Amino acid sequence: MEKANNVFNLDRNMKVHNFNAGPSILPNEVLYKASKALIDFEGSGMSILEIGHRTELFMNVMDEARSLVRELMQLEDDFEVLYLHGGASTQFMQSAMNLLENGETAGYVDTGVWSYKAIKEAKNFGYVDVVASSRESNYNHIPKQFTIPPQSKYLHITTNNTIYGTQWQTIPVTDIPIVADMSSDILSRQMDFNRFSLIYAGVQKNMGAAGACMVAVRKSALGKVTRKIPTILDYKVHIENGSMFNTPPVFAVYISMLTLRWLKEQGGVAAIEKINEKKASLLYSEIDNNPLFRGTVVKEDRSRMNVCFIMDKPELEEEFLKFCKKEDIVGIKGHRSVGGFRASLYNALPYESVEVMVEAMKYFSLKKA
Amino acid sequence: MEKANNVFNLDRNMKVHNFNAGPSILPNEVLYKASKALIDFEGSGMSILEIGHRTELFMNVMDEARSLVRELMQLEDDFEVLYLHGGASTQFMQSAMNLLENGETAGYVDTGVWSYKAIKEAKNFGYVDVVASSRESNYNHIPKQFTIPPQSKYLHITTNNTIYGTQWQTIPVTDIPIVADMSSDILSRQMDFNRFSLIYAGVQKNMGAAGACMVAVRKSALGKVTRKIPTILDYKVHIENGSMFNTPPVFAVYISMLTLRWLKEQGGVAAIEKINEKKASLLYSEIDNNPLFRGTVVKEDRSRMNVCFIMDKPELEEEFLKFCKKEDIVGIKGHRSVGGFRASLYNALPYESVEVMVEAMKYFSLKKA
Numbered sequence: 001m002e003k004a005n006n007v008f009n010l011d012r013n014m015k016v017h018n019f020n021a022g023p024s025i026l027p028n029e030v031l032y033k034a035s036k037a038l039i040d041f042e043g044s045g046m047s048i049l050e051i052g053h054r055t056e057l058f059m060n061v062m063d064e065a066r067s068l069v070r071e072l073m074q075l076e077d078d079f080e081v082l083y084l085h086g087g088a089s090t091q092f093m094q095s096a097m098n099l100l101e102n103g104e105t106a107g108y109v110d111t112g113v114w115s116y117k118a119i120k121e122a123k124n125f126g127y128v129d130v131v132a133s134s135r136e137s138n139y140n141h142i143p144k145q146f147t148i149p150p151q152s153k154y155l156h157i158t159t160n161n162t163i164y165g166t167q168w169q170t171i172p173v174t175d176i177p178i179v180a181d182m183s184s185d186i187l188s189r190q191m192d193f194n195r196f197s198l199i200y201a202g203v204q205k206n207m208g209a210a211g212a213c214m215v216a217v218r219k220s221a222l223g224k225v226t227r228k229i230p231t232i233l234d235y236k237v238h239i240e241n242g243s244m245f246n247t248p249p250v251f252a253v254y255i256s257m258l259t260l261r262w263l264k265e266q267g268g269v270a271a272i273e274k275i276n277e278k279k280a281s282l283l284y285s286e287i288d289n290n291p292l293f294r295g296t297v298v299k300e301d302r303s304r305m306n307v308c309f310i311m312d313k314p315e316l317e318e319e320f321l322k323f324c325k326k327e328d329i330v331g332i333k334g335h336r337s338v339g340g341f342r343a344s345l346y347n348a349l350p351y352e353s354v355e356v357m358v359e360a361m362k363y364f365s366l367k368k369a
Numbered sequence: 370m371e372k373a374n375n376v377f378n379l380d381r382n383m384k385v386h387n388f389n390a391g392p393s394i395l396p397n398e399v400l401y402k403a404s405k406a407l408i409d410f411e412g413s414g415m416s417i418l419e420i421g422h423r424t425e426l427f428m429n430v431m432d433e434a435r436s437l438v439r440e441l442m443q444l445e446d447d448f449e450v451l452y453l454h455g456g457a458s459t460q461f462m463q464s465a466m467n468l469l470e471n472g473e474t475a476g477y478v479d480t481g482v483w484s485y486k487a488i489k490e491a492k493n494f495g496y497v498d499v500v501a502s503s504r505e506s507n508y509n510h511i512p513k514q515f516t517i518p519p520q521s522k523y524l525h526i527t528t529n530n531t532i533y534g535t536q537w538q539t540i541p542v543t544d545i546p547i548v549a550d551m552s553s554d555i556l557s558r559q560m561d562f563n564r565f566s567l568i569y570a571g572v573q574k575n576m577g578a579a580g581a582c583m584v585a586v587r588k589s590a591l592g593k594v595t596r597k598i599p600t601i602l603d604y605k606v607h608i609e610n611g612s613m614f615n616t617p618p619v620f621a622v623y624i625s626m627l628t629l630r631w632l633k634e635q636g637g638v639a640a641i642e643k644i645n646e647k648k649a650s651l652l653y654s655e656i657d658n659n660p661l662f663r664g665t666v667v668k669e670d671r672s673r674m675n676v677c678f679i680m681d682k683p684e685l686e687e688e689f690l691k692f693c694k695k696e697d698i699v700g701i702k703g704h705r706s707v708g709g710f711r712a713s714l715y716n717a718l719p720y721e722s723v724e725v726m727v728e729a730m731k732y733f734s735l736k737k738a
């Protein structure tokens with residue numbers, strides 16, 4: 001076969017400030033590397049999409065991704081790290097299916113749409129005790145006072161609530177095993193991840209692109225339910241098969257591996273946390289100081305990943321969105337259940353993008369003064 | 370933000386002849402297009418990996434992929450086309466969960482590892498009647514004589530058996546609804562797809578890259594079981610949500626859409642079938658005529674997608690593999706349960722690669738004569 005002479009130049013138009021809530025911004029390095037791997041992966045003459053998943057070429061990718069998660073999260077040996085199909089929504093049911101015996105009870109804290117969906121799916125498998133909810137105030141805070149029934153098999157929380165912009169600042173202190181959906185703040189801040197029994201996160205925010213879900217689970221928490229679990233939904237099966245029970249989402253795992261490598265090069269979670277704090281406080285200060293804008297979340301529960309805010313004059317919101325669009329600020333329209341604006345400040349979003357956003361708010365406000 | 374000045378040249382080393390069984394070869398056009406989209410998708414200034422899945426940009430991709438499937442397969446209106454997470458292995462249990470009521474029976478034909486796994490998972494939900502099996506002869510043929518109990522809810526077949534290289538040449542004639550795993554021969558040959566009630570296929574062979582499973586299901590077949598189905602496993606939910614119940618595997622759907630576009634440009638299924646026949650008969654002729662090689666499958670059931678063959682002198686097999694490797698022939702080692710060689714001739718594999726393979730067989734055979 002002749003050598004392809006298709007040589008082309010790629011050029012990324014970096015004018016866009018991408019505040020998307022997920023799928024969301026990725027590091028440029030990751031995209032460039034992946035773009036090349038799509039044509040020729042590691043000099044194999046094949047695309048990353050064309051190699052067998054049981055070849056050394058890909059096994060290395062899977063192994064590196066799994067061990068980077070372990071390293072960046074500083075997980076104890078009892079944990080196994082898996083890349084599974086199905087997104088975080090599959091974990092709503094899969095976690096309960098694997099951990100909650102028929103007739104047993106699990107405690108859930110209801111902090112928004114995603115935890116609400118987790119509650120709904122868990123009910124297929126056991127009893128759910130909703131130990132606290134902020135639903136009545138449109139999820140504008142994290143419930144502080146609640147008791148977990150001592151017989152609970154586990155307590156489920158959503159560490160960051162993507163839609164409402166709230167975030168657990170501390171993890172509840174309890175002897176009951178904790179299960180957490182960390183889809184929208186995983187690896188964005190330091191945390192004792194070993195305090196959990198099961199952690200899951202769709203990788204399409206801080207860990208890569210859509211198409212896989214990372215699950216970190218304690219081996220010691222498994223094998224305790226009697227129901228028959230379909231093979232592909234059994235965490236034990238995936239552990240035994242090194243996260244390769246069936247064809248994995250090859251490219252999604254590859255992108256995640258590259259994203260984790262990038263994070264490690266930035267200095268890991270401790271380093272990125274500092275930048276994330278700087279980004280969030282720059283934006284929240286402007287929201288607080290600018291008379292046109294107002295945050296929607298009680299201050300102590302504000303998320304450093306998803307910043308939600310509105311205008312006191314809603315008739316200006318459309319105009320501000322248009323103005324932002326002209327300034328190449330993308331993805332800041334708020335979710336319909338909150339309205340206004342939501343700026344997502346995931347790990348890969350540069351500080352400069354937040355500066356541009358704040359400039360836009362200042363300028364718009366002066367114009368309207 | 371400054372404009373990135375990372376301009377680089379990509380060059381695909383097309384020396385490799387890729388006979389991988391899946392993930393497998395993709396059309397060059399698809400890879401080049403995707404490589405660009407990874408940097409800047411449709412002039413958005415964002416990567417295909419960075420756009421929201423509910424934006425028009427991606428909804429167009431999803432819609433085009435789904436309608437290309439419908440068009441290429443000429444599906445009746447009763448069908449819905451879905452792109453789901455989880456690979457084909459998830460469908461082993463999900464199809465039975467959605468179609469087979471507790472206490473009901475489904476007929477399954479056991480033609481290899483994949484159908485065997487489908488049987489195992491279906492048993493979680495109802496009775497399975499294995500109406501025929503070629504297990505005793507290491508799956509070297511498709512069973513011809515079998516009766517389907519009239520009360521069967523459906524008959525499940527695997528139209529092409531990737532590991533053993535057998536293929537159903539005709540679809541069983543029956544009034545019972547047919548469910549088919551078409552993972553390894555979908556869109557490779559003309560077929561009356563409307564004779565089925567449910568068709569599923571991991572997209573990583575003829576329909577794209579790993580990370581999604583295509584499901585074409587008759588609406589009229591759904592809603593007939595009483596069990597509670599977890600939301601994410603309910604086909605009806607995915608239909609209602611336009612195959613976007615949760616974050617879809619964005620990139621896998623995009624690659625599939627591009628692959629289907631390419632197939633349509635080639636002239637669709639009728640045109641590719643002719644080429645696939647030419648490729649397969651070239652290789653099978655060589656296997657039959659060359660004294661060193663021998664096919665493993667009864668002739669009438671030979672697959673045009675996965676060609677399995679062995680040597681009468683097994684001590685030469687290792688040597689032939691090495692020789693092929695030197696000739697940049699990749700992916701022809703047979704599956705351990707058959708041994709010898711397997712050359713997969715999926716849609717994207719050029720005729721020229723089969724010519725090179727046949728040349729290699731001739732040359733090696735002369736050398737050893």
Ligand SMILES: Cc1ncc(COP(=O)(O)O)c(C=O)c1O
Pocket residue numbers: 022086087088089090114158160161162163181182183184202615616617
């Ligand atoms: C906190 C949280 N959990 C779960 C999900 C659902 O993830 P997926 O779409 O991968 O199922 C999301 C999606 O944004 C999320 O933000």
Ligand SMILES: Cc1ncc(COP(=O)(O)O)c(C=O)c1O
Pocket residue numbers: 246247248391455456457458459483527529530531532550551552553571
């Ligand atoms: C016919 C057939 N069915 C099912 C599968 C399993 O597919 P997946 O790995 O996507 O679960 C395969 C994989 O090669 C296959 O060839």
Ligand SMILES: [Mg+2]
Pocket residue numbers: 111112113114115160161162163164
């Ligand atoms: Mg939420």
Ligand SMILES: [Mg+2]
Pocket residue numbers: 286287288289290291292293294295
């Ligand atoms: Mg203010």
Ligand SMILES: [Mg+2]
Pocket residue numbers: 480481482483484529530531532533
């Ligand atoms: Mg098989």
Ligand SMILES: [Mg+2]
Pocket residue numbers: 655656657658659660661662663664
């Ligand atoms: Mg012969």
